[in-house]
Amino acid sequence: MSATDWNTDIYAQATLEDRSANRRRINMPATLRPAGGKSFQTVVLDISLGGFCANALQPLHHGNRCWLTLPGMESLQSEVVWWDSGRVGCAFDTLLSPIVYDNILAHYRGDGVFRRV
Known part of the structure; x- marks a missing residue:
């Protein structure tokens, strides 16, 4: 196994584990491009x-980018994991930095209100 394979395997495992990671409800406008x-x-x-x-609203298929x-x-590349009844779940190709994640949460909360910090 090469170093690249090892790093890819670790990332794949981390992505799977992050499906149970802390998910935070937000209400954040965005743009999505399949x-x-x-x-x-x-x-x-x-x-x-x-x-x-x-x-x-449009169906997005499992595995699509x-x-x-x-x-x-900037745009974040991801892969469609599931689509159901007008909602899509995607996995980021690269995990978000905890700093970026915290910044998103500091500005948006579940009721869609933007907060300045």
């Missing part, structure tokens, strides 16, 4: 270091 498709406005409903759940753009941030 691979090969047009971007659309959405609302992120919960977020963790490893992924997010958002509104997506998509890019989430949050206010004031």
